Amino acid sequence: MRVTWTSEGDVWRLRLRLDPDEGVTGTVTDGQRVELATDTCHVRLPRSSSVHPDLLALAAWTVVAPWTRGRIVFDRPISTELAAALHSGWGVEAGPVGESPRSGTRLAISYSGGADSAAVAAILPDAPLLHFRRVSHPRVPNRWTHYRSDVLARLAEKTGRDVTPVESDLEFLLRYPRPGYPEHHAVMVGAVLLAGTMDLGGVALGYEIGSRWLGGGRYVHRYTPDNPMWSAHGPWGRLFAAAGLPIVLPVGGISEAMTMRLALGSELRDQVRWCLRGDGDGPCGRCGKCLYKELIQAAVERRPMRTTITADRPVARKWQQPPPYGGQEMIEYGCAHVPGIEDTPFARAAEYLRATPESTKWLERCYPPAVEEIPEAWRKGIESVMADDFGFMHAEDMKRVESWGR
Numbered sequence: 404m405r406v407t408w409t410s411e412g413d414v415w416r417l418r419l420r421l422d423p424d425e426g427v428t429g430t431v432t433d434g435q436r437v438e439l440a441t442d443t444c445h446v447r448l449p450r451s452s453s454v455h456p457d458l459l460a461l462a463a464w465t466v467v468a469p470w471t472r473g474r475i476v477f478d479r480p481i482s483t484e485l486a487a488a489l490h491s492g493w494g495v496e497a498g499p500v501g502e503s504p505r506s507g508t509r510l511a512i513s514y515s516g517g518a519d520s521a522a523v524a525a526i527l528p529d530a531p532l533l534h535f536r537r538v539s540h541p542r543v544p545n546r547w548t549h550y551r552s553d554v555l556a557r558l559a560e561k562t563g564r565d566v567t568p569v570e571s572d573l574e575f576l577l578r579y580p581r582p583g584y585p586e587h588h589a590v591m592v593g594a595v596l597l598a599g600t601m602d603l604g605g606v607a608l609g610y611e612i613g614s615r616w617l618g619g620g621r622y623v624h625r626y627t628p629d630n631p632m633w634s635a636h637g638p639w640g641r642l643f644a645a646a647g648l649p650i651v652l653p654v655g656g657i658s659e660a661m662t663m664r665l666a667l668g669s670e671l672r673d674q675v676r677w678c679l680r681g682d683g684d685g686p687c688g689r690c691g692k693c694l695y696k697e698l699i700q701a702a703v704e705r706r707p708m709r710t711t712i713t714a715d716r717p718v719a720r721k722w723q724q725p726p727p728y729g730g731q732e733m734i735e736y737g738c739a740h741v742p743g744i745e746d747t748p749f750a751r752a753a754e755y756l757r758a759t760p761e762s763t764k765w766l767e768r769c770y771p772p773a774v775e776e777i778p779e780a781w782r783k784g785i786e787s788v789m790a791d792d793f794g795f796m797h798a799e800d801m802k803r804v805e806s807w808g809r
């Protein structure tokens with residue numbers, strides 16, 4: 404793999420070139436197969452700025468990692484520290500080498516506007532927000548016009564916080580399965596490229612206990628202390644740290660129900676939006692994400708679900724099948740707490756899972772190792788929010804986490 408960055412004003416353009424033994428089919432760290440659609444993408448920053456070569460290399464790696472085998476050649480020298488992290492994490496020979504490493508002091512938040520990142524923003528009221536905004540690609544047709552990145556960007560601006568929007572078409576590099584981040588870490592491309600000018604020494608994300616510790620999303624659905632995407636000691640955690648920008652997961656110890664409780668109880672409540680399709684008036688109410696999140700919100704608020712989606716709709720199909728489910732801990736929590744669950748699309752799942760308020764109590768407390776993983780500079784403040792708002796898990800609860808999926 405060879406990558407080249409060129410800049411023109413506030414736009415940075417990345418071009419990649421595959422080696423002869425590399426193909427258009429690649430594999431994301433979580434195991435997902437992906438296919439490459441084209442060989443260039445761009446990132447538009449709020450202003451033109453020079454960027455440390457390690458940051459350019461890190462940003463490029465979040466895009467090209469799935470297709471790289473054995474070797475990557477950057478267009479300017481990187482530090483030996485960054486090259487060592489690429490080698491130990493992926494077995495990749497990276498170079499040329501010859502730059503000094505960088506560092507910074509401030510913590511920024513990668514902010515999508517969903518409940519998880521809004522919870523992080525509520526915990527860190529002074530941290531600047533960086534919002535990734537999808538824009539179309541000049542060479543790849545956009546057949547996903549229902550994805551309203553413009554609405555999400557507007558909501559982020561309305562938070563009244565220090566928000567920096569970063570525009571990019573990098574998601575259109577994926578032909579299969581659909582436009583999206585080549586690696587999940589590409590959402591941080593703006594934070595990475597701006598780390599020098601903003602003096603960033605860490606980037607916080609809204610990954611909660613399901614994504615970090617329970618193998619949630621499209622990953623393995625079992626307890627993963629060594630999660631390769633998000634553990635501090637995993638390949639990505641070490642790579643970001645080598646670039647002076649450790650990954651920080653302030654809500655990594657609590658469940659999605661608790662991040663939602665935090666977000667909806669915060670000043671950001673009116674700007675929280677997990678639906679990618681809704682317009683200025685509100686979420687669409689018809690997509691799978693709306694259905695799943697409504698279950699969680701109803702559970703948090705201990706009320707019946709408000710939805711017009713019925714069990715025979717395609718978006719409700721997976722909940723008619725037996726488990727396991729992605730995000731199953733939240734389906735258990737929802738089924739345990741929503742009055743009248745037997746009249747919802749989750750009736751069958753509730754029968755399979757047999758969850759109760761007692762059996763899901765652990766999902767209201769914080770898993771202590773998640774706090775231990777936070778870099779020391781920011782640990783104390785986050786730890787006290789966890790202690791005051793949720794309390795920490797006891798040995799019994801921790802056993803629930805550590806035997807998840809077995």
Ligand SMILES: [Zn+2]
Pocket residue numbers: 678679680681686687688689690691692693
């Ligand atoms: Zn929706």
